[in-house]
Amino acid sequence: MIPLERHERILEHLNAHRFLNVEQANALLGASAATIRRDFSDLANKGLAQRTRGGLRRLEQVEDGALPYAFRAGRFATEKAAIAQAAMGLLTPGNVVFVDGGTTTQQIARYIPDFPLTLITNSLRLAAALGEQHAQSGNLHVVLSGGTLHPEAGLLVGPQCTRTLSEYRADWAFISPGGIDIHGIYNTNEDAAASERVMMAQAAKVAVLADPGKLNRASMCRVSGLDLVDTLITARTLGGGPLQDALIEAAVELHPAGMK
């Protein structure tokens, strides 16, 4: 059985019941206790469940609703984590940073540095994850834009959102677009694109976070041209091609995240 299948079946069981211990999981999946424990730890590290001695516990409230979404986030998960980690490496103590909503930027929650930082976002999920994980460390300041909830994406949108965002200034904007090609960056959602434009306009520097699935892909809404982008963070080096030429042309700093 594939690891992913085990993980999904564990989470399914967790949705139905509230707890799962090693013995039950063994009967359910047929895997050895060692593997079950590794799975439990993995799920807990991903923030999909809570590890306890002897078993696993379902996360309540915000978290349990995030499950289906969390699985979509599984595509290029390691790449996205490396990208998020690299993005955090750009920051210095005291920075204020806009963070766009998206599965890549969601990973940022796991790599928050432990120096003072202010994070402004329109992503409900990111705010929820940060609230859970960094409740005690007084270093992190999270600001959420207002607006109407776009339920599917867990994103705040609309005029109230763009207006609130426009009242802040930041050192960085971390944008996670739907696609990027030689003509600029794109998003599938018009409202999300509007928020991204505001963030880019109000930030001193703009970093675009793009996993391999985003490269050379255009979507419906063009957010901006490449000229407004200062840094592009990708999982690997681009390896030439017209996109790399266009990025160099637009003086975009290329920043391949170190995959170990």
Place this chain on the structure above:
Amino acid sequence: MIPLERHERILEHLNAHRFLNVEQANALLGASAATIRRDFSDLANKGLAQRTRGGLRRLEQVEDGALPYAFRAGRFATEKAAIAQAAMGLLTPGNVVFVDGGTTTQQIARYIPDFPLTLITNSLRLAAALGEQHAQSGNLHVVLSGGTLHPEAGLLVGPQCTRTLSEYRADWAFISPGGIDIHGIYNTNEDAAASERVMMAQAAKVAVLADPGKLNRASMCRVSGLDLVDTLITARTLGGGPLQDALIEAAVELHPAGMK
């Protein structure tokens, strides 16, 4: 059975009934008396229950604000659900309603009626729960205030929050205070109190949602007097006393939720 599972089930039983003795716990959990006692001691040491000779007692006199959120949500859980359900019964199609953050109002997510409704809140948890549960039904419109995240409470606070809220008008404000007594309603948190004041000012009618633990209890911040309250929703009838007299004096409509 996992230790944590035992602990949670003990607390659940304690929320439903008020007492739990060793013998009952043995029948409920199947663990030995020694283990039960250890669990009881653990819970008492964590401040989640009160140890008595022969068993465990639910905490009544502790102020909610001092306790972790996950535990607050479990206290009076059935009462809170009934209250939330009753509050939803006040609404008519097309209404716009402010919903305050809190463990009681969180329950509202479970009883959203299926007619058109706009819900404005500063609670991250409520917004997340609503987003997940009512993503497809196009009837529900969720608006989130902006502001700084108060991580422990999952609440948005601060000037940005009150300002965003003040730009909306609603038919109802559902307020979930920390306490209510003859002098008015209270909250443990200064920022949360400020948001509540704005919601009350901007709504046509104000309903206060109070579980039994909130009655006749004052906290640090006084949000307002009873005169600004139109309806009080409780789990049971008040059964006389000075609080009931004061509420009648202030022309507050009393609305005991039907506990089955």
Place this chain on the structure above:
DNA sequence: GCTTAATTGCTCAATTTCGCTTATTATAAG
């Protein structure tokens, strides 16, 4: 086809938890 990396199941020592027994203490009844 070969090499590399990831996954899996196993073992082992350290720690934690569990249930039993016993001595002590608290409550209740005479």
Place this chain on the structure above:
DNA sequence: CTTATAATAAGCGAAATTGAGCAATTAAGC
């Protein structure tokens, strides 16, 4: 006040959980 009953705390051995390390297998990449 004294005694009887029940509950508790402490100690102890057995069992379970955990993390680490290791070899074998499998899948993936060049």
